[in-house]
Amino acid sequence: MFTGIVQGMAKVANIENVASGEKHERFQTHVLQFNDEWLAGLEIGASVAHNGCCLTITKIEGNKVWFDLMQETLNVTNLGALKEGDFVNIERAARFGDEIGGHSMSGHISAMAAITDIIKTEHNRTIWFELPEELAKYIIAKGYVGIDGCSLTIGDVAGNRFNVHLIPETLQRTLFGERKLGDQVNIEVDPQTQAIVDTVERYMAQAH
CATH class of the missing domain: 2.40.30.20 (Elongation Factor Tu (Ef-tu); domain 3)
Structure with a gap:
């Protein structure tokens, strides 16, 4: 984990x-x-x-x-x-008793997403990603997503596109400081969100 x-x-x-x-x-x-x-x-x-x-x-x-x-x-x-x-x-890998500063991640990549826009401001950076349509249902505003191994909070969502806001510490410590338009990043959707969405879909399918 x-x-x-x-x-x-x-x-x-x-x-x-x-x-x-x-x-x-x-x-x-x-x-x-x-x-x-x-x-x-x-x-x-x-x-x-x-x-x-x-x-x-x-x-x-x-x-x-x-x-x-x-x-x-x-x-x-x-x-x-x-x-x-x-x-x-x-x-x-996390060890028992470690502080969980991000969210629980399995290390199993769901898909890759392309960087479609990078908006730079004085104190942070907003990056937009486009991911496969079938994963869009797991991307929820203010939810979690793993991007190149970073636990990040989802900002805005528009169809199968979403963004995240990055602080200077994240830009300095990770690859995000050098990422460019068109770069492909690894995506791991939040397993709890995925479990809830899939369970609701199965329940609704059975109800009909």
């Missing part, structure tokens, strides 16, 4: 399983450079969220940590587009 409170950004030091200069589309191993703080108590088999996607540690050597990515992960998340030298938002 994750809380959506991103701890920082880790650099992709190496992408293994690359043949003839082309990344393998079915399986890759990403090697990330961790700082000393993130390494404390870290073990092989532990879970770490990369841009909100839960991955398992397969190897640790010094400050480098290895993660395997299967075809499904490469296809449905923005991790498949990463290049060596890129950065990802990092969150280690």
Whole structure:
């Protein structure tokens, strides 16, 4: 389980399983450079969220940590587009007794969404996203959504588009500070909202 409170950004030091200069589309191993703080108590088999996607540690050597990515992960998340030298938002799995500053997240990505507008003001930034139509019913104003692993409060909603408002701390600590129009971000809809909406839909279908 994750809380959506991103701890920082880790650099992709190496992408293994690359043949003839082309990344393998079915399986890759990403090697990330961790700082000393993130390494404390870290073990092989532990879970770490990369841009909100839960991955398992397969190897640790010094400050480098290895993660395997299967075809499904490469296809449905923005991790498949990463290049060596890129950065990802990092969150280690929550432990019992940790403060839940965001909202409960599974690390299972629902889909990707494109950034369609970025509005900059003196003290914050508003970013608009467009996501697949089938997920729009789970996006509710003032509800929660996970975007690239960040737990964020939904602002305005217009059809299958919605926005969030970001403070300077979020822009500095996460990839949002460098995101551009057209970038694809990972979306995890709030599981509680999804459960309620799906349950109501099933109830209404049975009632008819």
